[in-house]
Every structure is written in structure tokens, then in C-alpha cells.
Amino acid sequence: MSPLNVPSRTGVPAHCPPALEVSQPRSALGRVGVPHPHHGPGGPSLCHSARGLPAPLRPLRARVVSRPPPAPGGRPHLERHIAELSLPSDLAHHSIPAAGQVSHREMHQILGIQLRVRRRRRRFQHRPRHSRPAAVLLRPRRALAPPGPRMRGHFRALPEVAVAIENPEVDAAMATPDATQDSTVEGPQEEEKQESSEGLEKNENSVSKAESEQTNAVTSVKSQDQEQEQEKEQEQEQEKEKEEDEDQESIISSLLSDAEPEGGSPRTPKRVLAFVRVKPTAHFAQDMIKLGSDNKSIDIYIRKSPKGGIVNNTQTDWSFKLDGLLHNTSQEMVYETVAKDLVSKALQGYNGTVMCYGQTGAGKTYTMTGAASEYRNRGIIPRAIQQIFKSAAEFLNILVTVRISYLEIYNETLFDLLAPALGRGSKDNQLAVMDGPQGVYVKGLSIHPVSHEEEALHLLFEGETNRVIGEHSLNKNSSRSHCIFTMYIECRSRDYTNHKCLKSKITLIDLAGSERLSKTGSEGQVRIEASYINKSLTFLEQLVIALADPKREHIPFRQSKLTHVLKDSLGGNCNTVLVTNIYGEAEHLEETLSSLRFATRMNWVTAEPVPNKPFYREASVKALEEEIQLLKKELTLHDFLANRAFVSYNPLTTAQRAEIRSQVQKYLRGVIEEINIVNVRQIQEVFRQFKVIVSQQEEEVESRLWNKYGLGQRDMAAESESSSSSDLGLDESQEQEEQEDTESTVDKDEDLEQEEDEETLEAESHPTSPIPDGEKEAKKDDEKEKSGTPPPETIQEDSSPPKSPSKNLDEEEEGSDQDSDEEMSVSPSGEDFQKLSSSPSASQGYLGSREDGSKKMDNPELDRFWELLPSLETLCEDEEEMISSEEQTEKKKKKPPEKGPFLAKNRGEKSFFHPKKIGKNSFPT
Numbered sequence: 055m056s057p058l059n060v061p062s063r064t065g066v067p068a069h070c071p072p073a074l075e076v077s078q079p080r081s082a083l084g085r086v087g088v089p090h091p092h093h094g095p096g097g098p099s100l101c102h103s104a105r106g107l108p109a110p111l112r113p114l115r116a117r118v119v120s121r122p123p124p125a126p127g128g129r130p131h132l133e134r135h136i137a138e139l140s141l142p143s144d145l146a147h148h149s150i151p152a153a154g155q156v157s158h159r160e161m162h163q164i165l166g167i168q169l170r171v172r173r174r175r176r177r178f179q180h181r182p183r184h185s186r187p188a189a190v191l192l193r194p195r196r197a198l199a200p201p202g203p204r205m206r207g208h209f210r211a212l213p214e215v216a217v218a219i220e221n222p223e224v225d226a227a228m229a230t231p232d233a234t235q236d237s238t239v240e241g242p243q244e245e246e247k248q249e250s251s252e253g254l255e256k257n258e259n260s261v262s263k264a265e266s267e268q269t270n271a272v273t274s275v276k277s278q279d280q281e282q283e284q285e286k287e288q289e290q291e292q293e294k295e296k297e298e299d300e301d302q303e304s305i306i307s308s309l310l311s312d313a314e315p316e317g318g319s320p321r322t323p324k325r326v327l328a329f330v331r332v333k334p335t336a337h338f339a340q341d342m343i344k345l346g347s348d349n350k351s352i353d354i355y356i357r358k359s360p361k362g363g364i365v366n367n368t369q370t371d372w373s374f375k376l377d378g379l380l381h382n383t384s385q386e387m388v389y390e391t392v393a394k395d396l397v398s399k400a401l402q403g404y405n406g407t408v409m410c411y412g413q414t415g416a417g418k419t420y421t422m423t424g425a426a427s428e429y430r431n432r433g434i435i436p437r438a439i440q441q442i443f444k445s446a447a448e449f450l451n452i453l454v455t456v457r458i459s460y461l462e463i464y465n466e467t468l469f470d471l472l473a474p475a476l477g478r479g480s481k482d483n484q485l486a487v488m489d490g491p492q493g494v495y496v497k498g499l500s501i502h503p504v505s506h507e508e509e510a511l512h513l514l515f516e517g518e519t520n521r522v523i524g525e526h527s528l529n530k531n532s533s534r535s536h537c538i539f540t541m542y543i544e545c546r547s548r549d550y551t552n553h554k555c556l557k558s559k560i561t562l563i564d565l566a567g568s569e570r571l572s573k574t575g576s577e578g579q580v581r582i583e584a585s586y587i588n589k590s591l592t593f594l595e596q597l598v599i600a601l602a603d604p605k606r607e608h609i610p611f612r613q614s615k616l617t618h619v620l621k622d623s624l625g626g627n628c629n630t631v632l633v634t635n636i637y638g639e640a641e642h643l644e645e646t647l648s649s650l651r652f653a654t655r656m657n658w659v660t661a662e663p664v665p666n667k668p669f670y671r672e673a674s675v676k677a678l679e680e681e682i683q684l685l686k687k688e689l690t691l692h693d694f695l696a697n698r699a700f701v702s703y704n705p706l707t708t709a710q711r712a713e714i715r716s717q718v719q720k721y722l723r724g725v726i727e728e729i730n731i732v733n734v735r736q737i738q739e740v741f742r743q744f745k746v747i748v749s750q751q752e753e754e755v756e757s758r759l760w761n762k763y764g765l766g767q768r769d770m771a772a773e774s775e776s777s778s779s780s781d782l783g784l785d786e787s788q789e790q791e792e793q794e795d796t797e798s799t800v801d802k803d804e805d806l807e808q809e810e811d812e813e814t815l816e817a818e819s820h821p822t823s824p825i826p827d828g829e830k831e832a833k834k835d836d837e838k839e840k841s842g843t844p845p846p847e848t849i850q851e852d853s854s855p856p857k858s859p860s861k862n863l864d865e866e867e868e869g870s871d872q873d874s875d876e877e878m879s880v881s882p883s884g885e886d887f888q889k890l891s892s893s894p895s896a897s898q899g900y901l902g903s904r905e906d907g908s909k910k911m912d913n914p915e916l917d918r919f920w921e922l923l924p925s926l927e928t929l930c931e932d933e934e935e936m937i938s939s940e941e942q943t944e945k946k947k948k949k950p951p952e953k954g955p956f957l958a959k960n961r962g963e964k965s966f967f968h969p970k971k972i973g974k975n976s977f978p979t
């Protein structure tokens with residue numbers, strides 16, 4: 055090496071300027087400089103432009119002696135080729151040119167630059183910590199998912215952005231010597247440089263300066279080596295992760311393959327994992343809380359109170375050993391320790407639960423959801439979402455689908471945080487915890503499919519904004535509810551011939567914090583909430599104690615909503631992890647103790663994690679069909695034994711509907727006293743018919759009012775037709791009948807009265823015969839019956855199952871209507887209902903007697919109807935009076951009311967309801 059230590063340059067034009075002596079690897083310099091115009095992009099990168107340097111350094115240029123010796127023409131020639139070199143900011147890393155090779159002035163310039171650079175650096179480093187801007191430089195991170203607008207500033211990784219530290223107290227705590235590396239990202243290297251640069255400054259006029267700078271250069275090379283090593287490590291980690299994903303994929307593939315594992319999955323009892331996370335604080339009670347060097351044990355020591363007297367036997371020492379201590383630990387580390395494995399196991403079919411427990415303000419929400427201010431502070435939930443979608447994206451043969459739900463338990467009431475209209479407090483929105491064959495579930499809770507990470511994060515944020523938050527002295531944003539975020543994972547093979555499916559779920563629970571009212575100073579609503587929270591946490595503790603005791607027969611799951619919801623999430627067959635958040639301060643020691651006791655109890659609970667069994671999707675549909683068939687057979691048997699063999703459960707045919715309509719009309723006129731109930735379909739149809747009649751009456755009354763007050767004629771028939779057909783979806787014949795009914799009721803009141811009198815007589819002699827008016831089809835049947843012609847086909851039809859069990863009722867009805875219409879080309883006799891109405895004994899056990907002679911049954915709709923009847927009658931009477939009180943009085947005198955619940959006395963008027971007093975919707979449907 056030459057004294058200048060210049061590396062030999064090959065392939066460079068002769069007129070190219072010589073290089074400044076450097077001891078850094080070329081690649082490193084290349085990052086600072088830009089290629090000289092004479093060098094290609096791959097050429098030597100020793101020529102540095104002024105760009106990239108601090109502004110005051112830009113005008114300074116270094117003149118460098120060329121090597122090999124100057125060409126003939128001497129210095130002027132060289133000067134022509136002097137590089138407009140801008141010196142790298144890190145001049146300390148450059149060795150000093152040998153004496154005589156640069157002029158004195160040039161040397162001075164270089165050194166001056168170095169000094170200024172060093173001074174600038176020192177000035178910043180020696181500034182006291184508190185006067186430094188409260189900002190840390192974040193390393194650029196890989197963006198994981200494009201964040202939505204709501205997440206901007208929350209979960210986005212911005213390269214090289216200065217972010218103000220959110221919590222000064224926590225910052226101070228993190229800045230203590232035992233603080234995490236996370237808060238001092240650039241720490242060690244800077245310190246090293248600082249030390250070395252200070253040393254250099256002292257000896258700057260001595261020869262040893264050059265040596266120390268050489269040392270610095272070596273350090274810099276070393277740091278670069280370290281960087282390279284880090285990069286390598288990262289690459290290795292990535293490769294490892296990739297391998298893990300591949301392993302995972304092969305495990306899932308084998309689970310989904312047809313081969314059944316021999317002897318089933320191994321059941322190895324495993325204890326629930328319990329970790330403790332200490333909230334960073336500047337006032338850590340070091341003399342009272344001792345954290346074990348094994349990072350698992352924690353000892354608490356409380357001084358004896360002098361109030362206890364001379365003989366004071368109160369316990370002062372406690373020792374806890376758990377699965378890990380998370381003290382001054384970054385969010386990433388917490389996730390890796392607590393949840394990473396659990397999440398990857400969930401993809402292999404294991405259910406998993408992570409629960410955060412602790413005193414209010416101790417950092418449960420921070421651990422579970424994270425702080426929104428910085429990307430690196432995201433919590434377990436967003437990281438779990440990220441892990442799942444990342445793994446899913448790397449699977450080649452496995453298709454992963456994810457669904458999400460977010461439940462809140464606030465004051466012992468369940469709320470859906472992702473419900474489209476939250477409706478907090480509305481009764482209709484009430485959810486219920488149910489025990490199903492496949493475990494506990496929340497009836498009415500919305501579950502949302504998500505196809506990528508961003509979508510899932512949006513839902514998380516939506517839920518977060520809907521949570522109930524209160525303020526007290528220990529926490530400005532205290533969660534006042536328990537929240538359960540659940541991810542339902544489904545793995546399937548991309549091979550479409552494989553219909554197997556593997557399901558699992560991850561339950562992430564952020565409990566509300568236990569709190570002492572004396573400490574939090576809660577008042578009013580916050581106080582009420584606190585009492586609910588403490589109560590439910592006590593029940594949870596009781597549950598954990600019971601679970602930890604293998605001899606306990608009864609586990610009190612149903613004591614509270616929280617314990618009931620968590621029935622299959624704590625222990626059992628799932629991987630369960632508890633994170634207990636505690637304060638490290640002396641004033642919260644009692645609460646810390648009780649939290650640690652809870653953690654220990656939880657640690658005693660054993661679980662036997664086993665993967666869920668894969669199932670065939672198609673097979674499950676078949677199984678349901680088979681079960682429906684079985685239940686139908688069972689029902690037939692029961693009916694037979696209860697003397698109800700004539701009852702059919704198939705969708706109603708047109709004729710059956712007509713028959714029901716006829717019965718309803720008879721009932722309303724008082725011809726029959728009751729309508730016997732045989733099955734649910736019949737009940738639905740009865741109500742439907744009631745609704746039709748009511749709407750007709752409304753129209754009629756309205757039209758009368760219009761006529762009476764001279765407001766003109768309305769096209770009632772057309773309206774009636776459109777409303778009835780659109781609302782009720784009745785068939786054409788029915789619509790026609792309704793129209794006829796309407797017309798006849800509007801135009802022929804007097805005739806009707808006469809006719810109906812006749813009908814009544816007729817009906818009394820033939821109680822089951824349909825009404826001739828408007829019921830042509832049914833009338834024909836009656837005539838046929840009278841003439842003794844046997845019905846061509848009874849209503850009792852074949853009991854073939856519906857074609858598709860997934861169809862809804864209306865679809866089924868329509869489809870089967872078409873079928874049955876084809877089958878029943880001639881109107882049926884309505885045997886079922888005739889039999890029923892003529893033989894009430896058949897349904898005696900089914901219906902209970904009411905006081906007023908009507909029937910009572912276990913149907914809330916019908917019960918409601920019966921309850922409504924008297925009020926309806928009253929309203930009708932009011933209406934009648936309003937229309938024509940005199941006329942009505944006369945009619946009443948002429949014709950005493952017949953028996954029946956209502957309006958037999960007013961048949962001629964047919965004005966049952968006042969349109970304004972009873973809206974359409976007020977009638978049960």
C-alpha cells in the first residue's frame with residue numbers, strides 16, 4: 055500500500071481525478087457519494103458530490119495529490135482534474151494524508167472540517183437529556199399492510215420520522231439503565247463514537263490523532279460489519295420463518311388429508327401459561343419487588359406496619375414463580391413470548407386464548423390492543439392478525455379464511471361492538487350466551503368475514519371506538535367493560551377434491567381492570583361500573599379456583615356473563631395464556647399481590663390442547679338432512695300416539711290456504727267460536743289472513759270517510775290489489791278473491807247483510823263449510839262434499855323432504871306450492887281442518903281453554919292476539935259510533951249480536967278497525 059493507501063484503480067480513464075485516501079470499503083462510500091461523470095455507475099465511487107453533506111461543509115473542497123505521479127504539464131494539468139469532492143460527513147473515519155502529499159493549507163482545511171464536524175456532534179451529544187427534543191428516530195420498517203385512513207398515524211410505519219414520546223413518565227422509566235433497547239435505537243454506536251471523538255479532540259494537535267482516527271475508522275468498519283451481521287441474521291430469521299410456515303403447511307395438509315392419525319391426537323396435560331408484565335415506571339419499588347434473575351420468579355416484601363403492635367404476625371414476604379416476567383419489554387417481545395406460538399398453533403386447528411388481567415391502568419389494553427401513536431407499539435391483537443394473514447399468504451396449498459367478532463360485556467350486558475347499528479341499550483339488540491353442541495356461542499353476535507389484514511384492522515378499530523371508556527384518577531381512558539375479540543379460522547385444501555375443513559378460533563380477552571374505589575375516586579356511573587367489574591372479576595376468580603381443583607365436580611360457569619362466555623376458552627382443549635399486568639410502584643403493592651395470586655391460580659389450571667377434528671363440509675349438510683328426516687319420523691310417531699296422525703307438516707297448498715281464510719272469516723263473523731290450531735304453518739297462515747282482512751277493512755273505512763266528507767272517490771280496489779299482492783305475496787286467485795271481496799263490501803252493503811244472514815244459517819247447519827262469498831273454490835268443495843263426491847286428493851300429502859334444506863321458508867312454500875298445485879288439480883276437501891274443527895278433542899292436550907271460550911296455546915304471537923282482541927273490539931265500536939251512531943243503534947235493535955269474539959253484530963258494516971287508531975303494523979304478523 056502506498057502512503058496514501060489509495061487502492062489501485064483499474065479501468066479508469068487517465069484524466070480521471072485521483073481518489074481521496076480512505077480506509078472504508080468501497081461499497082460504504084458508494085452509499086454516500088454519487089458516481090462521477092467519468093465513471094460509470096459501477097465505477098469507483100470515491101468522488102463525492104456536495105450532496106449529502108451539511109450545508110456549511112459544501113463549499114469546502116479537498117485537493118488531492120494524484121497518484122501515480124503527475125503527467126507532464128504538472129500541477130495545472132492536475133488541477134484541471136481536481137475532483138469537486140465533497141467530504142463525507144464522517145471525516146473522522148478518513149485517514150490523514152501523509153505530509154508533503156497535500157499542501158499545508160489543504161491539510162488545514164481537512165482538519166478544520168473534521169474539527170467542525172466533531173464539535174457539532176459533541177454539542178448535540180453533551181446536551182442534557184431533558185433539553186433534547188423528546189423524539190426518537192425510528193428505523194424504517196417494513197410496511198405490513200396499507201393502512202386505511204383511520205389507521206393513519208396509528209399503525210403506519212413511517213421511515214425516519216421523529217415521533218414525540220407519548221408518555222413522559224413511561225419515557226423516563228424506559229430511559230433508566232435497565233430500560234429496553236427499543237427506546238434507544240441508536241444508542242451503543244453513538245456512545246462509542248462519542249467517546250472516541252472526544253478522545254480525538256483532546257489530542258487533535260498531536261500525532262496520535264491520526265492513530266485514533268484510524269481506530270475510529272476501524273470501529274466504523276466494525277459497525278458496518280455488525281450491520282451486515284444483523285442483516286444476515288434478519289435474513290436467516292426470515293428463512294427460518296419461511297421454513298416454519300412450510301412446516302406448518304405440511305402439518306395442516308396432513309390434518310386435512312384422508313389419512314386418519316393413528317390413535318387420534320395425543321392428549322398431553324399442560325398448564326395454562328401465566329406471564330407477568332410490569333408497567334414501566336420511574337418509581338419502581340426496588341426494595342419491595344425483586345425480580346428473579348431467571349426471569350420467572352418475583353418476590354414481594356412489605357414492611358411491617360408499626361400499627362400492628364409489638365407482636366405482629368402479618369405476612370410480609372411472598373414469592374411467586376410463573377412462566378415469565380416481562381419487565382421493560384417491548385411490545386414485539388411480549389408478542390413473541392406470549393402469543394406467537396399460540397397463533398401459529400391456531401392455524402393447525404388448536405383453539406387459543408390470551409387474556410389480560412390486572413389492576414386498572416396497569417396496561418391491559420396497551421398489551422392487548424396497543425397504543426395507536428406508534429406502529430411499534432401495536433399490541434397482541436394487530437400482531438396476531440398480521441401473523442395469520444402473513445402465514446396464510448405463504449401457504450401454497452392451504453386456503454385460510456378468517457372471520458371476526460368483537461363482543462363487549464358492560465354492566466353484565468352483552469353488546470356487539472361490530473353491529474351495524476349498535477343500539478346500546480335497545481332491547482331488540484340483546485344478545486344471549488347459549489350452550490350449543492359445538493360449545494358456547496353468543497346468539498345474535500355478528501361475525502364478519504375478512505379477506506385481508508387491513509380489513510381486519512378496520513374492524514378492530516371500529517370495535518375500539520364503540521367501547522365504553524371512563525376516566526378516573528388512575529387511567530384517563532379506562533375500559534369500563536370486558537372485551538372479547540375472536541378470530542375464527544378455517545383452513546381448507548386448495549385441492550378441490552379434498553372437502554375437509556379445519557376450524558379453530560383465537561379468543562383475545564381484554565378484561566376491565568379491578569379497582570379500589572378509594573384509589574380511583576370514582577363517582578356516579580363510573581362507580582356503578584366499577585362495582586359490576588369487581589363483581590364479575592370475583593366470579594372469574596372463583597371459576598379459576600374451581601378449574602384449578604381437579605376434584606371439583608361443579609364448575610360455576612353460569613355465575614356471570616363473562617364466565618359463561620369463557621366456558622370453552624379457559625383451559626379445556628385450548629392453549630391458554632394469561633398476561634397479568636401489574637404496577638411496579640409501592641403504592642399499588644396490595645393490588646399487585648392480589649393480581650399475582652390470580653396469576654398463580656391460573657397457572658394451576660391444566661388444559662389438554664388438542665386440535666379440532668377436520669370435518670367434511672358437504673358431509674355436514676348431508677348429516678343435517680338426515681337429522682331432519684329423523685326428526686320428521688319422530689314427529690309422525692308422536693302425532694300418531696297423540697291421535698294427531700292426520701296432521702301434515704308440509705308447506706300449505708292453495709286449497710289449504712283458502713280453507714284457512716274461510717275459517718278466519720267465519721270466526722270473525724262469529725259463525726265458529728274458535729280456530730283449532732294444528733301446526734305452526736297453520737298459525738302463520740291464520741295471521742296472514744287476519745292481516746289481509748284488517749287491511750281490507752282499513753281501506754274500506756278510509757274510502758267511506760272519503761265519501762262521507764265529500765273528498766271524492768278513491769280507487770280502492772287497485773290499491774288493495776297492489777298492497778295485498780306485494781305485501782303478502784298471495785297467489786293470483788286469492789288476490790282476485792280479495793278484490794272481489796273489497797268490491798262487494800264497498801258496493802253491496804245491504805245485499806251482503808242479507809247474504810250473510812243466509813250464510814250464517816247455512817254455516818250453522820254445516821259448520822265446516824266455507825263461505826260462499828268470495829270463496830268459490832272452497833264452495834265448490836263443499837258442494838262436492840254435499841253431493842257425496844269423495845275428494846280426489848286429501849291434504850295429507852307425501853312426507854318427502856324439501857329439496858334443499860338451506861332454502862328459506864318462503865322459497866320452500868313457493869316451490870312446494872307449485873308442486874302441490876300440479877298435484878292437486880282439483881280442489882281438496884280441507885279434511886284436515888274439518889276434522890280439527892269438528893273434533894276439538896284431538897288437540898285438547900295441545901291447546902288450553904281460555905276463560906272466554908277461545909283456545910290458549912304456547913305461542914306468544916297467538917297469545918298476543920288474544921290479548922289484543924278486547925281492545926280491538928272497543929276500538930271498532932268507537933269507529934262505528936263515529937260513522938253513524940244512529941244507524942248503528944237501529945241495527946243493534948233490529949239484530950242482537952251473535953256469539954263470537956267480536957263484530958258479529960256489525961257484519962253489515964264490516965268496519966272493524968279505525969284506520970288511524972290501529973295501523974297496519976300494530977297487528978301481530
Ligand SMILES: Nc1ncnc2c1ncn2[C@@H]1O[C@H](COP(=O)(O)OP(=O)(O)OP(=O)(O)O)[C@@H](O)[C@H]1O
Pocket residue numbers: 221224332333334412413414415416417418419420421425529531532533534565566567568635
Ligand atoms: N408497558 C407499557 N409501556 C408504555 N406505556 C404503557 C405500558 N403499559 C401501560 N402503558 C400506558 O399506561 C396507560 C394505561 O394503560 P391501559 O389503558 O392499557 O391500562 P388498562 O390496564 O387497560 O386500564 P383499565 O383497566 O382501566 O382499562 C396508557 O396510557 C398506556 O399507554
